Amino acid sequence: MDLGANAVSYWYADDEDPEPRRLLEALRAFRRADEAMRLRVSRDMDMNLTDLRALQHVIAREWGEEPATPRSLATSLGISTASTTKLLDRLCASGHLERQPHANDRRSVVVLASPKAHAEVRERLTRMHERMLEAARAVPAHCKPAVRDFLLAMAAQMEQGDDDAARTVVVDHDGAPEPRASHRQRP
Numbered sequence: 217m218d219l220g221a222n223a224v225s226y227w228y229a230d231d232e233d234p235e236p237r238r239l240l241e242a243l244r245a246f247r248r249a250d251e252a253m254r255l256r257v258s259r260d261m262d263m264n265l266t267d268l269r270a271l272q273h274v275i276a277r278e279w280g281e282e283p284a285t286p287r288s289l290a291t292s293l294g295i296s297t298a299s300t301t302k303l304l305d306r307l308c309a310s311g312h313l314e315r316q317p318h319a320n321d322r323r324s325v326v327v328l329a330s331p332k333a334h335a336e337v338r339e340r341l342t343r344m345h346e347r348m349l350e351a352a353r354a355v356p357a358h359c360k361p362a363v364r365d366f367l368l369a370m371a372a373q374m375e376q377g378d379d380d381a382a383r384t385v386v387v388d389h390d391g392a393p394e395p396r397a398s399h400r401q402r403p
Contacts, residue, residue, distance in 0.1 A: 243370060257340050263310070269293055270303055271312055274329050275337065283326040285318070312336075 258268040273292045277284035290300040304327065307313040312333040318324040329337075355363055 239366070253344070260340055261312075261336055263307070263312070266293060266295070267303065267307055267312075270307060271329060271333055271337070274313060274327050275334070278329060283318075283328070285324055285326055287324075289327060 254265060254268060258265050261268065263271075270289055270293060273289055274284040277288065282288070286297065286300050286304060289304070290297055293300070293303075295303070304313060304315065308315060311330055314328050314330050315325045316328060318326050352360075
């Protein structure tokens with residue numbers, strides 16, 4: 217994909233320094249590729265994007281200290297409890313998820329990815345994750361903190377939403393956001 221000097225950008229006009237625009241255009245190219253990849257994976261696994269996000273949440277929680285629950289799933293996906301129940305019914309019926317009694321709360325259940333789901337995810341994503349890791353390793357060591365900080369700052373900006381009190385978030389070298397006031401950028 218050519219993101220050269222002749223790239224036209226409605227959103228990121230900066231006549232004095234084209235490099236910030238090029239960074240943002242590269243980020244948009246990455247986001248489009250990421251979205252296309254998620255669509256391919258969800259189609260290959262015969263599920264919709266919300267189902268795939270649910271599976272991702274459950275697998276991530278399996279690696280963490282707190283297991284996934286229907287409530288954590290509903291919160292993560294931003295859907296109602298009724299929708300979560302339907303989603304869980306669908307993914308349990310397809311063999312991707314399993315419900316088990318919660319160890320500490322007998323009124324609740326935990327949600328786990330099935331061995332089938334883990335195998336499908338590994339089959340579809342392992343090679344791509346290896347290539348992504350190779351690309352990350354290829355970034356010069358002295359640039360890695362700046363790349364990480366840039367990506368974290370972009371994530372923080374996107375999480376803020378669009379309001380009149382927009383703030384620029386600067387990420388320190390430990391990866392922690394440090395908000396500071398700034399002027400509002402045009403879209």
